[in-house]
Amino acid sequence: MKLNYHNTSLFYTVAGQGPVMVLLHGFLESSEMWKELIPEISQNYKVVAIDLPGHGKSGILSETHSMEQMAHAVRFVLQHLKISEAIFVGHSMGGYVALAYAELFEAEVTSLVLLNSTPAEDSAERKENRVRALSVIEKNPTAFISMAITNLFAEGSQKVYASEITTIKNIALRFPLAGIIAAIKGMKDRQDRTSVLKQFSKKKYMICATEDPIMPFEIAAIWAKFCNATLIKVSGGHMSHIEQKEEIVNFLHFIE
Numbered sequence: 113m114k115l116n117y118h119n120t121s122l123f124y125t126v127a128g129q130g131p132v133m134v135l136l137h138g139f140l141e142s143s144e145m146w147k148e149l150i151p152e153i154s155q156n157y158k159v160v161a162i163d164l165p166g167h168g169k170s171g172i173l174s175e176t177h178s179m180e181q182m183a184h185a186v187r188f189v190l191q192h193l194k195i196s197e198a199i200f201v202g203h204s205m206g207g208y209v210a211l212a213y214a215e216l217f218e219a220e221v222t223s224l225v226l227l228n229s230t231p232a233e234d235s236a237e238r239k240e241n242r243v244r245a246l247s248v249i250e251k252n253p254t255a256f257i258s259m260a261i262t263n264l265f266a267e268g269s270q271k272v273y274a275s276e277i278t279t280i281k282n283i284a285l286r287f288p289l290a291g292i293i294a295a296i297k298g299m300k301d302r303q304d305r306t307s308v309l310k311q312f313s314k315k316k317y318m319i320c321a322t323e324d325p326i327m328p329f330e331i332a333a334i335w336a337k338f339c340n341a342t343l344i345k346v347s348g349g350h351m352s353h354i355e356q357k358e359e360i361v362n363f364l365h366f367i368e
Contacts, residue, residue, distance in 0.1 A: 117188050120171030123163040124189050128154025131222070132198035133367070135161040136186065136206030138228070139295055140261055140284040142168025145203065149353060152361045160198070162189055164209060166291020168283075175290075176297040179212035186213060190220075199367050201225040203353065204326065205295065211305040214312055223315040223367050227360070228350045230327050230335055233304035242300035246293060253292070257284050266323035266349030276354050309339040315368065319344040319352060319360065326350045 114121045125143055127150050135146045143161035150159050163170035164182050173181060186209065190198065197220050202210035207229025214221045234242065249256040261280050265273055284292075309316060318341045320332035327350065336343040344363060348355030 115192055117185060118173055122185055122189055123169035125161045127159045128157055130157045132195050133157040133159050134198045134200050136202040136209050138204030138206050144283055149361055153364050156365055162186055166294050167287055172288060172291045175294055177294040178298045179208045179302045182209045183212040183216055197222050199223040202229055203227040204229050205299060208302055211308050215308045224312055225317045227319045228321060228324055228327055228352055231306045231309040233302055234300055239300050242296050245296055253289050263325060264350040306339060316341040317344055321346050321348045321352050323348055324350045
């Protein structure tokens with residue numbers, strides 16, 4: 113389904129009945145990342161999966177897509193669906209958006225799950241990497257997308273998931289370049305929300321992978337402890353919904 117939002121489109125899907133679970137994808141992903149999980153999760157929940165602005169089938173809102181701006185777009189979809197509260201599951205960048213949503217509309221978030229994500233802002237080194245990424249993507253977007261997606265998987269599993277990596281790349285290559293750039297800028301400039309996660313009084317979880325090349329497990333564990341979030345440890349890299357699909361599905365089945 114598509115909605116008109118600020119003269120562009122927002123794409124979303126809905127499946128199942130029950131408590132609402134909102135699924136927010138990561139950078140260079142779309143709601144398609146959840147397609148293997150939704151048939152199982154929707155047995156217990158009403159699952160809403162949204163393409164964030166500039167990704168998937170959703171349009172571009174501005175030159176920079178801040179986490180707050182994307183959170184407002186998500187809320188627009190939920191208000192259209194007359195959903196006043198939901199469980200939020202955010203993968204990587206989707207976790208940043210979920211935290212922004214929790215800060216802006218805390219009463220509407222019943223539980224919060226950060227999947228391969230962090231409440232912290234980018235480090236100085238990470239910000240520099242984002243700046244370099246902006247330069248590279250403008251010169252050779254295909255090479256940037258290919259490298260960025262491959263590097264989401266643990267080095268030892270890249271051959272195992274070669275088919276999945278190719279599929280993700282092919283989907284991402286259809287995204288508008290301006291949308292990808294807007295997301296990079298938004299992530300680079302995002303606020304530190306460790307205090308938001310720490311002060312969030314309802315159930316909160318961080319699912320972290322032991323070989324995650326983007327969010328090192330040791331650092332994620334520190335943030336989870338500091339924010340009093342339940343830490344769920346899984347093996348593999350940054351794409352736990354693929355590398356540990358069964359474990360992630362089993363966990364999500366019992367979120368309240």
